[in-house]
Amino acid sequence: xxxxxxxxxxxxxxxxxLGTACYDLTRGLSYKGVDVTFVMPKTPENAKSDFVxxxxxxxxxxxxxxxxxxxxxxxxxxxxxxxxxLKKLKINHNSSSDVYGRNLYQExxxxxxxxxxxxxxxxxxxxxxxxxxxxxAGINARKISGKPLVVHIHATEFDRTGGNPNPMISHLEYTGxxxxxxIIANSNFTKNNVIRHYNINxxxxxxxHWGIDxxxxxxxxNYSSPLNKNEKIVLFLGRITIQKxxxxxxxxxxKVLDFKKNVRFVIAGDGDMLPRIVERAAELGISDKVTxxxxxxxxxxxxxxxMADLYVMPSTSEPFGLVALESMKxxxxxxxxxxxxxxxxxxxxxxxxxxxxxxMTNKIVNVLSYEELHQELKKNSFEEVKKFDLVKPAxxxxxxxxxxxxxxxxx
Amino acid sequence: xxxxxxxxxVHQPFxxxxxxxxxxxxxxxxxxxxxxxxxxxxxxxxxxxxxxxxMLDLINKHDGKFKISYSxxxxxxxxxxxxxxxxxxxxxxxxxxxxxEFLNETYYHxxxxxxxxxxxxxxxxxxxxxxxxxxxxxxxxxxxxxLIFNNELANLIQRxxxxxxxxxxxxxxxxxxxxxxxxxxxxxxxxxxLLKNYKLSDDVAFRFSNRGxxxxxxxxxxxxxWVNSINGNGNVLNLFMDYETFGEHQWEDTGIFDFLRHLxxxxxxxxxxxxxxxxxxxxxxxxxxxxxxxxxxxxxxxERDTSAWDGNKMQQSAIQKIYLIEGMVKRSGNNKxxxxxxxxxxxxxxxxxxxxxxxxxxxxxxxxxYENPYDAFITFMNILNDVNxxxxxxxxxxxxxxx
Numbered sequence: 001x002x003x004x005x006x007x008x009x010x011x012x013x014x015x016x017x018l019g020t021a022c023y024d025l026t027r028g029l030s031y032k033g034v035d036v037t038f039v040m041p042k043t044p045e046n047a048k049s050d051f052v053x054x055x056x057x058x059x060x061x062x063x064x065x066x067x068x069x070x071x072x073x074x075x076x077x078x079x080x081x082x083x084x085x086l087k088k089l090k091i092n093h094n095s096s097s098d099v100y101g102r103n104l105y106q107e108x109x110x111x112x113x114x115x116x117x118x119x120x121x122x123x124x125x126x127x128x129x130x131x132x133x134x135x136x137a138g139i140n141a142r143k144i145s146g147k148p149l150v151v152h153i154h155a156t157e158f159d160r161t162g163g164n165p166n167p168m169i170s171h172l173e174y175t176g177x178x179x180x181x182x183i184i185a186n187s188n189f190t191k192n193n194v195i196r197h198y199n200i201n202x203x204x205x206x207x208x209h210w211g212i213d214x215x216x217x218x219x220x221x222n223y224s225s226p227l228n229k230n231e232k233i234v235l236f237l238g239r240i241t242i243q244k245x246x247x248x249x250x251x252x253x254x255k256v257l258d259f260k261k262n263v264r265f266v267i268a269g270d271g272d273m274l275p276r277i278v279e280r281a282a283e284l285g286i287s288d289k290v291t292x293x294x295x296x297x298x299x300x301x302x303x304x305x306x307m308a309d310l311y312v313m314p315s316t317s318e319p320f321g322l323v324a325l326e327s328m329k330x331x332x333x334x335x336x337x338x339x340x341x342x343x344x345x346x347x348x349x350x351x352x353x354x355x356x357x358x359x360m361t362n363k364i365v366n367v368l369s370y371e372e373l374h375q376e377l378k379k380n381s382f383e384e385v386k387k388f389d390l391v392k393p394a395x396x397x398x399x400x401x402x403x404x405x406x407x408x409x410x411x
Numbered sequence: 412x413x414x415x416x417x418x419x420x421v422h423q424p425f426x427x428x429x430x431x432x433x434x435x436x437x438x439x440x441x442x443x444x445x446x447x448x449x450x451x452x453x454x455x456x457x458x459x460x461x462x463x464x465x466m467l468d469l470i471n472k473h474d475g476k477f478k479i480s481y482s483x484x485x486x487x488x489x490x491x492x493x494x495x496x497x498x499x500x501x502x503x504x505x506x507x508x509x510x511x512e513f514l515n516e517t518y519y520h521x522x523x524x525x526x527x528x529x530x531x532x533x534x535x536x537x538x539x540x541x542x543x544x545x546x547x548x549x550x551x552x553x554x555x556x557x558l559i560f561n562n563e564l565a566n567l568i569q570r571x572x573x574x575x576x577x578x579x580x581x582x583x584x585x586x587x588x589x590x591x592x593x594x595x596x597x598x599x600x601x602x603x604x605l606l607k608n609y610k611l612s613d614d615v616a617f618r619f620s621n622r623g624x625x626x627x628x629x630x631x632x633x634x635x636x637w638v639n640s641i642n643g644n645g646n647v648l649n650l651f652m653d654y655e656t657f658g659e660h661q662w663e664d665t666g667i668f669d670f671l672r673h674l675x676x677x678x679x680x681x682x683x684x685x686x687x688x689x690x691x692x693x694x695x696x697x698x699x700x701x702x703x704x705x706x707x708x709x710x711x712x713x714e715r716d717t718s719a720w721d722g723n724k725m726q727q728s729a730i731q732k733i734y735l736i737e738g739m740v741k742r743s744g745n746n747k748x749x750x751x752x753x754x755x756x757x758x759x760x761x762x763x764x765x766x767x768x769x770x771x772x773x774x775x776x777x778x779x780x781y782e783n784p785y786d787a788f789i790t791f792m793n794i795l796n797d798v799n800x801x802x803x804x805x806x807x808x809x810x811x812x813x814x
Contacts, residue, residue, distance in 0.1 A: 259432060347769055350785055362431040366789040372724035373788055380766055 001401060002035040004124040004141060006115065006134035008074075017322045018154055021186075021210060022130055028211070028394025034401075037122050039115065039137070041071040067122075069114045071107060072100055073133055078272075079104045079166065105168050112136035119144045126401050128152060132169055135176025142179075148404040151180040155243075156193050159317040162242040174198050181404045184208050184397065186320040187341020193317075206403075208396040209345050211388040212325040218302035219329050225307040227291075231264045232368045235308035235332070237301070237323060238315070240271030245314035245337065245354045250277055252314070254284040255361040260368060263289065268304050270295040305330035309374065310367050314354045315340055324349065328385035333377035335363050348380040413591075413641045414687035414695070415678060416605065418554070418577060419654035421459075422484040422520050423451055424759035426780050430790050435797045441751060446780065451494040458658035463501040465657075465668060469675050470508045477675045478510045478686040481654070482554050485518030485538050486757055488545070499545070506546045512688035513542050514577070515550040521756035522720055524555055524564055525707065526734040534753070535571065551575065552689040556758050558607065558651070558710040559717060562703065565596030565604070573602060575693035577651060580606035581708050581715040591645025592699040593692065603693045604702070607651040607710060611637060616652040620665035631670060635677040642683050646696045651710070712767065720761040725788040730761055732795055739802050748801055755794065763787035 007022035026036050072085045082104035101107030115137035119127075127149045129138030135151055142149040157165040157173050177183055177198050183205045185191040191205045225233060234256070238244040246267065253265040267277065267290060274292070281290045296304055305311065311327040311334040318340035325342065327334045328349075336343050337354040350363045367374050428434075428443045469477045483502070491499040505511045517523055517534035518541065524531045535553070542548055552575035553568050560578035568576050580590030588594075590606040614634070618624045626633065641648055653660065661667040678684050687695065711719040721727050733755055740752045763779050764787045781787040 347783060348766075348785075350789075351782060358431060358433055362433065362793070363789060365432050366792065370725075370728070370788070370792060372728040373785060373792075376723055376725050376766060376788075377785055380769070 001033075001126070001398070002037070002124040003029065003401070004037050004039065004119065004122055004127045004145075004147075006039050006127070006129040006137045006141075008040060008130060008134075017320070018131060020322060021154060024211065024213060024390050025394060025397065027213075028390035029397065031391060032394050032398060034394075034398065035065075035124075037065045037067060037118075037124060039067045039069060039118055039134075041069055041073050041111070067118055069111060069118070071111050071114075073104075073107055073111060077104060077133075079168075082107065105172075108133050108136055108172065112140045116140045116144055126150060126404060128397075128401075129176065130154065132157070132173040132176060135172055135179075139176065139179050148181040149179065150182050150184060150400060150404050151176045152184045152186075153177065153190055153194060153319070154186055155319040156190065156197060158193060158197050159190075159319050160241070160243050162316055170197075180204075182206060182400055184400055186210055188344055189339070189341040190319040193319075206396075206400045208393050208400070209341065210320050210322050210325070211390050211393045212322065212329060212385065214386070214389050216302075216329070218299050219331075221299065221302055221306055223303040223306040227264060227307070228262075231262045232260075232309045233264050233266055233307055234364060234368070235266045235268065235304060235311045236314070237268040237296070237304065237311065238313070240267070240269050240274045240277060242273060243315060243317055244269075244271070245316045246271075246273055246277050247280065248314040248316075248354055248357055248360065249312055250280050250284070250286075250290070251357045252312070252360040252364060253281075253290060254286055255357060256364050256368075257286055257289055259361070259365045263368060265290045266293060266304065266308065267291070268293040268296050268301075301326070302330055305332045308332050310335065310364060312360070312364065313337055313340065313342075314352075314360065316354050318342070325385055325388055328381040331378055331382050333367060333374055333381060335360065335367070346381070346384065348377060348384045350377070413638060413645060413681075413684050414647045414692060415638065415684065416647050416649045416687050416689060416692050417479040418514065418649070418651045418689060419479065419481050419656075420484075420554075420652070421481055421487050421654045423447070423454065423487045423490050424520065424757040425486055425490070425754045426450070427760065427790050427794060430793045430797075432793055432796075435793055436800050441794050441797070442754070447490060448494045451490045454655060454659050455491075455495040455498050457663070458655050459495070459498045460501065461663070461668060462654065462657040462671070463498070463505060465671055466511075467501070467505055467508070469672070470505070470510045473675060473679060475508075475510055476679055476686060478512070478688050478691075480512040480514055480552075480688045482514040482516050483542075484516060484520040485534075485541055486520055486754065488541060503546065506548070510688075512552075512690055513546050513548050513550060514689060515539055515542065515553045515573070517556055519753045519756050520556050520758055521753070522556060522559070522717075522730065522758050522761065523734075523756060524559060524567075525717065525721075526730060527737055528567065530734070530737060530756075531567075532571070550690075552577065552605075552693060557720075559707050560604075560704065560709070561707045562596050562598040562705060564707075565599035565602050565704075569599035569602040575603045575605060575689055577605050577607070577649075577689065579708050579710040579715055580609055580649070583715065584702055584704050584708055588700065589645055591641055591648055593647065593696045594700055594702050595698045597701050597703040600701075603696075603698055605647065605649050605689055605692060607649050609710070611648065612650050612652050615650070615667075615670075616656045616660065619656075619661045619667055619670070628666070629670065631673045631677045634670075634674065635681075638678055638684070639681050642681070647687065647692050718767060719765050720758055723764070723766050723784075725766075725784065726761045726764045729764065729788060729791050729795070732792075736799065736802060740798070743802060745801070748798070752798060755791070755798070760787070760791055764791070 008018045101110045119141035126147055127138050127141045129135050130152045131154050138149050157170040185205050185207050191207050194200050195202055236249045240246045281287045311332045313324055313336045315337045321340045321342035324336050335350040338351050339354050343351050352359045425442045426446055515538050518537040553573045554577040558579045590608045594604040619629055707717050708715055763781050764784045766784045
């Protein structure tokens with residue numbers, strides 16, 4: 001089976017879970033003997049590094065071919081972020097910016113046009129496109145080749161924006177979801193959101209929960225905190241955006257400190273809400289108890305997990321939440337929001353409604369107060385995460401491919 | 412001769428409220444009245460009423476030849492009184508037939524035997540009084556919470572004057588022996604042990620509706636054949652199970668009530684069979700051997716040990732902390748506080764914290780009002796912290812008056 005996949009950048013150049021998800025899926029597919037031509041944006045940042053070599057070095061990935069398209073698109077990009085990126089380019093590389101679209105929408109369409117060229121050149125049986133920015137590219141490739149299109153939804157515009165979608169983006173999302181032969185959603189949570197917001201036939205949506213690489217040298221760093229040993233560490237890790245609920249985290253931090261003094265709250269990540277969270281910490285008078293690390297990548301992500309006594313994922317709408325599995329792999333107990341896909345598949349985690357700050361506080365204080373609770377959570381979640389790997393999600397995707405290849409669906 | 416000895420456990424815990432750290436010190440009460448009432452009334456409708464009715468009909472129909480025994484936990488009785496008094500009336504009707512025996516247990520369905528002998532004895536005495544006042548019976552047979560048993564318990568129960576005791580007929584205590592005889596424990600030569608025939612008991616209690624089981628569907632004929640086959644190599648067939656088996660664990664549409672309606676008549680067709688209560692069994696039969704049981708055995712899970720209640724660190728810590736304050740609680744002289752503390756000893760609270768096979772979503776999950784064992788622990792510890800706060804004498808004077 002040969003797949004033409006429109007995806008996103010691979011680690012280490014990634015700004016969130018989507019890059020990891022694409023990387024892990026292609027590895028899993030390759031392991032199952034599927035040939036993948038992986039089309040990804042070539043941004044000025046990653047243009048110089050040799051991704052083909054990076055992938056080729058891993059013998060799991062023999063059957064993966066990478067094609068890059070010049071663009072400045074990145075996942076999770078907003079219209080403003082795009083204009084800023086374009087402005088930066090104009091200043092730094094005066095002439096080269098002319099090739100890119102005047103705005104985010106134009107750029108997505110330009111990317112889709114370039115996809116046509118690749119779609120003509122490559123040999124494949126099926127097209128697989130990841131998230132809204134590549135949906136138009138997928139649709140174009142289908143027009144040219146007549147091959148079935150599977151679109152993958154990792155997050156809806158409603159998840160990303162706290163329910164205030166950008167109309168242009170949700171229109172593109174809608175178009176891709178309706179045009180596709182089949183849809184892969186990363187959880188029932190996402191599936192339900194897709195049904196609710198885009199009026200899609202539930203039978204068209206297949207759920208494939210993510211897995212995690214069972215082997216990663218970083219899991220065993222045994223990193224311990226250079227911070228004050230008498231302080232317990234509670235971690236937030238993710239983009240500091242409305243979707244990830246950093247505001248709920250900081251409110252809970254204040255309440256926790258009313259019960260327990262020796263606690264440090266580490267906020268790892270970057271995003272448009274960062275200034276607001278820094279200010280809020282100051283307003284609450286807990287700035288001395290909150291540490292902002294900025295965006296972390298690679299081994300640092302694992303180090304910060306291993307430093308932490310507890311990871312909190314208070315996302316307001318988390319389509320899956322791969323980072324929860326990373327926490328488990330790093331032996332860090334966790335509290336996850338019930339408004340997440342990962343809470344469907346993980347048992348040994350504490351679960352709260354993201355808005356229930358008192359309950360979040362209750363759980364944080366108890367985990368920090370009772371070593372026996374901390375130990376049991378740690379032991380059992382570490383045991384549980386072993387059931388996740390990269391092969392099972394790939395196998396489920398292949399089932400979906402086979403279904404798409406088998407028949408004409410009339411949705 | 413096969414004497415069939417039915418014993419049914421009737422128990423409902425006082426389930427706890429969602430009690431958060433913000434509730435500590437605020438006199439908000441520990442028990443979820445609404446949920447407890449709902450569950451009691453639901454189970455009364457599905458199980459207690461219809462099953463008691465069937466039992467009464469069976470006793471009347473068989474003219475005193477069908478006999479059964481119950482153990483009603485004190486906390487279940489209290490909830491009958493509060494939320495479903497008619498259920499208690501129907502137990503009294505059964506009592507009036509003279510074919511029903513009530514056993515003794517710890518009033519609070521607690522694990523106190525393992526943690527405080529003094530508290531254990533007090534709870535038995537409380538239960539004894541309650542059973543006497545309700546049914547005018549003076550039980551001579553004892554059953555410990557979840558059939559937890561060992562040498563030490565046998566000795567203690569013998570010294571308390573009981574003639575018989577129930578226990579699990581676990582393979583690891585019986586070895587090659589049969590559960591269908593009476594035994595004694597090494598430490599209690601005068602106390603006769605009735606051992607649960609777990610195969611035939613669990614065929615009804617657990618497997619009755621299991622379509623994956625090779626014996627499904629379980630018919631009265633088939634089951635009676637199994638019972639009859641004990642003739643010649645056993646005295647007593649001890650069928651011990653939760654009463655909620657009927658209508659609650661096995662729903663009505665599984666045919667469990669029809670099975671129950673027809674079973675006694677079929678068993679009595681064989682001239683050598685009869686029904687017997689535990690105290691009659693103790694009077695009728697002699698023990699055939701002595702068992703030496705050091706580690707506590709129970710009727711729970713495949714392990715048949717106490718790990719369902721104290722198998723992990725959360726459970727161990729919670730149990731240890733509740734018994735640690737026994738002296739202070741009792742010395743407080745605050746009856747409300749003592750009662751609250753005792754209700755917190757009910758074994759179910761620790762069972763909810765069990766992490767064994769949590770990933771498999773087995774029976775532990777079905778009976779658990781919590782989303783996971785960790786939430787059970789958190790709720791329990793928050794409440795225990797409130798109890799500790801109330802133990803602070805200054806606090807008691809100020810606040811308890813309002814309770």
